[in-house]
Amino acid sequence: MNSYIKEGDNPDITEERKKASFNVDALTTFYHGGDKQLQNRREVEKYIEDHKELQDTRPTPFMSRDELIDNSLRKIAGMAKFNEMIDMNNIDRTTYFLQLVHVRDSMAFSLHYLMFLPVLNSQASPDQLSEWLPKSLSGTIIGTYAQTEMGHGTNLSKLETTATYDPKTSKWWPGSLGKFCNHAIIVANLWTNGVCEGPHPFFVQIRNLETHESLPNIKLGDIGPKLSLNGSDNGYLVFDHFRIPRNNMLMRYSKVLPDGTYVKPPNAKLAYGGMVFVRSMMVKDIANHLANAVTIATRYSCVRRQGEMKIGAGEVKILDYQTQQYRIFPFMSKVFAFRFAGQQLQEIYKEISKELKMGKLSQLADIHALSSGLKALVTFEVQQGIEQCRLACGGHGFSHASGIPELAAFSCGSCTYEGDNIVLLLQVAKFLMSNCTNSVSSGVCAYLQEKNSSKSSDLTTHQQYSDKQIIQDFEHVARKSVLRAFDKLRLTSQTCQKHEAWNRCSVELCKAARWHVRLYIVRNFLATIAIAQDELKPVLRALAQLFIFDLQVSNKGDFLENGYMKIQQIEELKEGVWQAMSTIRNDAVSIVDAFAIHEFELKSVLGRRDGNVYPGLFEWAKHSQLNKNDVHPAFDKYLAPIITKIRSRM
Numbered sequence: 001m002n003s004y005i006k007e008g009d010n011p012d013i014t015e016e017r018k019k020a021s022f023n024v025d026a027l028t029t030f031y032h033g034g035d036k037q038l039q040n041r042r043e044v045e046k047y048i049e050d051h052k053e054l055q056d057t058r059p060t061p062f063m064s065r066d067e068l069i070d071n072s073l074r075k076i077a078g079m080a081k082f083n084e085m086i087d088m089n090n091i092d093r094t095t096y097f098l099q100l101v102h103v104r105d106s107m108a109f110s111l112h113y114l115m116f117l118p119v120l121n122s123q124a125s126p127d128q129l130s131e132w133l134p135k136s137l138s139g140t141i142i143g144t145y146a147q148t149e150m151g152h153g154t155n156l157s158k159l160e161t162t163a164t165y166d167p168k169t170s171k172w173w174p175g176s177l178g179k180f181c182n183h184a185i186i187v188a189n190l191w192t193n194g195v196c197e198g199p200h201p202f203f204v205q206i207r208n209l210e211t212h213e214s215l216p217n218i219k220l221g222d223i224g225p226k227l228s229l230n231g232s233d234n235g236y237l238v239f240d241h242f243r244i245p246r247n248n249m250l251m252r253y254s255k256v257l258p259d260g261t262y263v264k265p266p267n268a269k270l271a272y273g274g275m276v277f278v279r280s281m282m283v284k285d286i287a288n289h290l291a292n293a294v295t296i297a298t299r300y301s302c303v304r305r306q307g308e309m310k311i312g313a314g315e316v317k318i319l320d321y322q323t324q325q326y327r328i329f330p331f332m333s334k335v336f337a338f339r340f341a342g343q344q345l346q347e348i349y350k351e352i353s354k355e356l357k358m359g360k361l362s363q364l365a366d367i368h369a370l371s372s373g374l375k376a377l378v379t380f381e382v383q384q385g386i387e388q389c390r391l392a393c394g395g396h397g398f399s400h401a402s403g404i405p406e407l408a409a410f411s412c413g414s415c416t417y418e419g420d421n422i423v424l425l426l427q428v429a430k431f432l433m434s435n436c437t438n439s440v441s442s443g444v445c446a447y448l449q450e451k452n453s454s455k456s457s458d459l460t461t462h463q464q465y466s467d468k469q470i471i472q473d474f475e476h477v478a479r480k481s482v483l484r485a486f487d488k489l490r491l492t493s494q495t496c497q498k499h500e501a502w503n504r505c506s507v508e509l510c511k512a513a514r515w516h517v518r519l520y521i522v523r524n525f526l527a528t529i530a531i532a533q534d535e536l537k538p539v540l541r542a543l544a545q546l547f548i549f550d551l552q553v554s555n556k557g558d559f560l561e562n563g564y565m566k567i568q569q570i571e572e573l574k575e576g577v578w579q580a581m582s583t584i585r586n587d588a589v590s591i592v593d594a595f596a597i598h599e600f601e602l603k604s605v606l607g608r609r610d611g612n613v614y615p616g617l618f619e620w621a622k623h624s625q626l627n628k629n630d631v632h633p634a635f636d637k638y639l640a641p642i643i644t645k646i647r648s649r650m
């Protein structure tokens with residue numbers, strides 16, 4: 001019996017659950033990475049269900065900004081009582097606990113956990129750690145990561161905040177900076193002995209630890225309402241010749257000696273490690289936001305009946321329209337593709353950061369390129385997918401009752417923070433160009449050196465399209481795109497300066513970077529489902545085929561070029577798309593059930609597990625302040641006098 005089926009559920013959604021062709025719990029375990037991860041999730045969910053002080057007092061879309069901040073801090077204060085759930089030895093459970101308490105409200109301490117602690121941990125010297133880490137873990141030190149300025153976020157080399165050894169700019173954007181944190185890791189250009197040594201991180205106290213007032217020569221404030229994340233006080237910080245001790249420069253890798261001598265790090269970019277960490281963590285997390293949106297759109301599409309396919313036969317579930325399936329299912333498949341890529345990226349990051357800690361830097365460029373590429377491509381695709389899921393829900397999708405507007409607003413920030421996506425794709429392109437010049441490329445770039453690649457695809461039918469053939473075809477397209485950009489850059493560089501040539505080729509370079517990342521995702525998706533248990537292979541294969549075939553059909557020009565594929569082969573791939581969607585249709589609700597997203601996270605009337613949407617919408621509307629009185633006071637105040645005057649003249 002499917003554990004998702006319960007008494008009182010909407011009959012349409014129950015009918016869907018009875019169609020499942022696979023074991024939902026088995027897919028949940030596979031999707032979440034095993035029993036231990038699942039147990040972590042269940043513990044956290046039960047814990048929060050049992051502790052009201054960790055829950056929202058009312059749906060957050062009805063809250064003002066002050067209420068959001070209050071709600072966020074109340075839950076943080078509540079969490080402080082439950083520090084048994086903050087276990088640095090069980091990061092997965094701790095991260096989920098933080099995420100399920102705050103969901104998409106972005107709590108006032110996001111940056112403390114997401115960047116301040118990791119950067120301190122990785123950039124501070126052992127002595128600095130022993131002094132600052134215990135207070136930072138206990139919460140007496142609350143920090144943020146303040147790198148971006150009003151005038152500079154991307155171009156770190158031109159940061160105007162200077163840290164002059166013994167010698168005015170504003171930091172702008174950092175989360176929690178405005179009102180709540182009392183410390184910050186400040187990234188500033190270091191000047192010592194009259195030389196600029198580039199961006200470096202500094203540990204800076206910014207508020208009085210007793211009164212919490214801004215320290216002298218520091219101005220702090222909130223930057224104002226944003227598209228989302230309004231539960232966080234993204235702020236500004238103005239330094240005016242603020243002095244800090246030499247020892248407040250994080251000195252694990254580089255140092256300034258008492259006489260001002262600068263000791264170089266093994267690699268200047270080790271100082272950027274915090275950004276690589278967050279980019280590596282973000283991908284799996286942002287894929288989960290797409291999983292939320294796909295869950296909402298899929299479940300709602302099974303309880304929403306609209307229009308008759310056959311006159312007189314009664315209105316159909318909108319998920320029976322092929323167009324509705326095509327709006328949702330490709331993004332359902334992307335949830336798996338991006339989650340598996342994000343999972344793999346976190347594993348790679350963990351391995352490489354161990355090597356970096358031991359001073360082995362050979363993989364630094366690789367992890368920078370991989371984390372930048374996946375962050376740039378996945379955040380953009382997720383933003384597109386959440387919007388399609390909103391559109392799939394029609395008018396109710398536009399209401400905060402659906403949960404989708406909050407998801408859309410939250411996810412789109414990820415295309416900008418932690419590095420603008422275009423800027424990061426250009427970083428991947430730099431990495432690729434340098435691998436084009438290498439005589440031998442290893443790892444993720446080995447395909448660039450393939451000299452005897454096939455001149456045409458040997459795809460026959462989509463049923464027989466093997467993993468090997470798929471990867472060969474994607475390697476062909478990615479290699480062609482990268483080498484075309486390389487040749488364009490080489491030729492352009494013969495007619496103008498290097499930086500101008502780079503700019504004139506930058507669109508092609510971004511296209512090449514995207515194909516490189518897509519190849520990585522496709523390869524990883526196929527490898528991941530190859531190790532799944534047999535009973536899950538059919539549904540996972542259908543999802544992988546949908547992801548891959550739709551990607552090829554949507555970019556058919558790249559596959560048709562130079563006759564690599566024939567139009568008949570593209571038509572064959574289209575058939576594969578329709579076939580995959582038809583296979584997925586009967587399992588759609590069970591696939592999203594397998595994401596096992598708790599109602600606290602989904603925050604959606606349309607996507608609720610029981611499918612009882614319409615009664616739920618009325619319950620939701622009762623929270624509106626406008627419904628406190630039948631006649632709104634503003635009517636009596638402004639409109640009634642005018643209407644009375646008009647009537648008196650009639």
Ligand SMILES: CCCCCCCC/C=C\CCCCCC(=O)SCCNC(=O)CCNC(=O)[C@H](O)C(C)(C)COP(=O)(O)OP(=O)(O)OC[C@H]1O[C@@H](n2cnc3c(N)ncnc32)[C@H](O)[C@@H]1OP(=O)(O)O
Nearest residue numbers: 110147153154155156157269272281282285368417418419
């Ligand atoms: C659990 C997950 C939770 C997810 C979220 C939860 C919700 C929380 C809500 C909100 C959180 C928001 C957090 C956001 C925090 C921030 O936004 S922090 C600020 C982020 N800022 C950036 O990312 C700035 C982007 N700009 C840059 O990184 C650099 O300026 C640049 C890469 C664009 C350019 O670097 P630059 O040094 O100026 O010049 P280049 O010549 O391009 O690079 C020189 C060489 O250095 C290599 N490199 C560059 N960056 C890195 C790096 N990070 N790591 C390693 N190597 C790097 C680059 O490849 C060049 O190498 P070569 O010389 O060998 O080619």
Ligand SMILES: Cc1cc2nc3c(=O)[nH]c(=O)nc-3n(C[C@H](O)[C@H](O)[C@H](O)COP(=O)(O)OP(=O)(O)OC[C@H]3O[C@@H](n4cnc5c(N)ncnc54)[C@H](O)[C@@H]3O)c2cc1C
Nearest residue numbers: 145146147148152153154173174175413417418419420422
């Ligand atoms: C929700 C949110 C939270 C944030 N939290 C923090 C935080 O906690 N700490 C922190 O330090 N920062 C934070 N930031 C700032 C964020 O990191 C920057 O906004 C981001 O790095 C982009 O930099 P920018 O704003 O300077 O954009 P810009 O670089 O000004 O981007 C504007 C446009 O210029 C283009 N562009 C810029 N440079 C180039 C180039 N070299 N080549 C081609 N095109 C280019 C971009 O592609 C983009 O289209 C946050 C931002 C947001 C939205």
